[in-house]
Amino acid sequence: MASTQSPPIAAGEEYEVEALRQNDDGDGVAHIRGMTVFIPFLLPGERARVRIEQVEKRFARARLLDRLNDVPDRVQPRCPVFTRCGGCQVQHVAYAAQSAWKEARIRRMAERLGLDTGLVRPIETARTPYRYRNQVQMPVRWNAATQRVEMGFFELGSHDMAVTETCLLIPEAMDDVLRRARWFLTSLGSTAQFVHHVIVRQSSATGDMAVVFALATDDPSVKRSVGRFHAPQVAQVAVTVQPRAHGPVWGPTVHVMKGEDHLEENLCGLRVRWSPRSFLQVQADMAERMYQHVVRAAEIRETDVVIDAYCGIGAMTLLLASHAARAVGVEEVEDAIQDARANAKLNQVRNAEFVVDRVERWLPRFVEAGNRADVLVFDPPRKGVDRAAIEAAAEVNVERLVYVSCNPATLERDLRLLAARGFYVTDMQPFDMFPQTSHVECVVTMRRGL
Numbered sequence: 265m266a267s268t269q270s271p272p273i274a275a276g277e278e279y280e281v282e283a284l285r286q287n288d289d290g291d292g293v294a295h296i297r298g299m300t301v302f303i304p305f306l307l308p309g310e311r312a313r314v315r316i317e318q319v320e321k322r323f324a325r326a327r328l329l330d331r332l333n334d335v336p337d338r339v340q341p342r343c344p345v346f347t348r349c350g351g352c353q354v355q356h357v358a359y360a361a362q363s364a365w366k367e368a369r370i371r372r373m374a375e376r377l378g379l380d381t382g383l384v385r386p387i388e389t390a391r392t393p394y395r396y397r398n399q400v401q402m403p404v405r406w407n408a409a410t411q412r413v414e415m416g417f418f419e420l421g422s423h424d425m426a427v428t429e430t431c432l433l434i435p436e437a438m439d440d441v442l443r444r445a446r447w448f449l450t451s452l453g454s455t456a457q458f459v460h461h462v463i464v465r466q467s468s469a470t471g472d473m474a475v476v477f478a479l480a481t482d483d484p485s486v487k488r489s490v491g492r493f494h495a496p497q498v499a500q501v502a503v504t505v506q507p508r509a510h511g512p513v514w515g516p517t518v519h520v521m522k523g524e525d526h527l528e529e530n531l532c533g534l535r536v537r538w539s540p541r542s543f544l545q546v547q548a549d550m551a552e553r554m555y556q557h558v559v560r561a562a563e564i565r566e567t568d569v570v571i572d573a574y575c576g577i578g579a580m581t582l583l584l585a586s587h588a589a590r591a592v593g594v595e596e597v598e599d600a601i602q603d604a605r606a607n608a609k610l611n612q613v614r615n616a617e618f619v620v621d622r623v624e625r626w627l628p629r630f631v632e633a634g635n636r637a638d639v640l641v642f643d644p645p646r647k648g649v650d651r652a653a654i655e656a657a658a659e660v661n662v663e664r665l666v667y668v669s670c671n672p673a674t675l676e677r678d679l680r681l682l683a684a685r686g687f688y689v690t691d692m693q694p695f696d697m698f699p700q701t702s703h704v705e706c707v708v709t710m711r712r713g714l
């Protein structure tokens with residue numbers, strides 16, 4: 265029978281509370297009348313007056329009205345729109361405490377999995393906790409009243425824009441290009457109403473930047489107009505057509521209007537090209553440390569066949585190939601595989617092959633065709649590894665599996681599934697790839713039991 269009991273608290277009520285811990289999103293967690301309440305921007309040990317905003321069956325959310333004390337880990341957030349923009353969650357936490365919190369999160373995951381927490385290594389921290397990102401997607405909108413283009417980020421869980429001139433996670437040169445793009449779009453007048461995002465990417469090796477305008481129309485005159493944008497260090501101007509302003513930013517294709525069709529990056533001594541539709545880790549320095557860790561963890565022998573599943577532009581595949589007999593990279597984005605093949609040539613790596621396919625389709629077929637591999641690397645998107653690929657991982661007879669994850673929730677789910685198929689964890693290495701946010705990257709090394 266459904267419970268008729270009403271919740272012990274209601275929206276609009278105000279309370280004085282103390283946060284006891286931080287949840288995985290970085291929010292403070294308090295208890296009010298037996299109910300768990302999440303309070304953004306309140307740290308464990310801090311007391312505050314809060315107003316209840318939303319009450320669900322098992323938890324509630326509250327807004328911080330007035331903080332009554334500060335804990336030593338609190339710092340002044342640097343970004344003026346930090347509490348409104350959905351991009352960063354923990355700018356109010358000193359960097360050392362942020363990274364310790366992420367490491368503790370991985371340790372708690374290990375505990376839940378019944379693993380020895382000694383398997384979790386100290387987190388690799390960022391050398392520069394601000395201005396580290398090599399890519400940004402900035403929503404833009406035409407303000408008909410002021411006849412100007414505004415830029416900013418969508419507020420958490422909404423389509424309201426926190427208007428800002430700057431993002432402190434990207435280098436100043438990228439900020440400068442965003443500002444110039446805004447002035448340029450304003451100069452186009454109402455044509456700018458068709459632009460819903462500006463995407464800027466920068467190579468840390470050359471400083472060159474690529475600018476992509478996401479358009480709500482495929483009108484050639486609009487494409488030509490935005491294609492005239494120029495700014496220092498911008499080596500490529502491109503457009504992508506995505507009619508829906510809210511939802512995916514990228515359309516199915518990208519047209520380069522001016523300049524190069526790719527940027528060049530340098531990773532672990534490899535020259536690699538990076539096209540607009542291809543994934544690249546957001547910090548080159550951290551990516552290098554992570555790739556080196558993966559190569560060490562895989563303990564590759566020169567007779568080994570290695571599969572790099574979800575390989576992107578293939579940088580990690582090429583590094584793995586240099587120790588192995590053969591490496592195969594699998595990736596669903598065709599442009600990324602074209603980059604990967606070009607990168608193999610650029611770096612004269614002859615024992616790496618690349619396949620455009622979904623991992624969950626390709627890996628079972630690879631197994632069915634009687635193929636075997638010695639090492640499997642998984643580096644999936646946030647949703648984790650598809651069940652069919654997990655099943656195939658158990659069939660492909662690998663001895664060593666290295667799982668690179670950007671989402672501890674799906675990592676935990678997949679580690680349980682892999683453990684049930686005979687894989688056991690030998691090492692967990694967190695990386696702080698995304699300082700100021702609640703996100704954490706983690707590389708888990710596994711072996712196959714007998």
Ligand SMILES: C[S@@+](CC[C@H](N)C(=O)[O-])C[C@H]1O[C@@H](n2cnc3c(N)ncnc32)[C@H](O)[C@@H]1O
Pocket residue numbers: 542543544545574575576577578580594595596597600621622623624643644645670
């Ligand atoms: C986290 S990135 C890792 C890329 C690469 N390992 C790197 O370090 O740059 C995940 C990649 O998986 C690709 N991807 C997503 N789902 C996929 C699927 N089902 N099958 C194959 N590739 C997929 C994405 O396009 C992206 O390039």
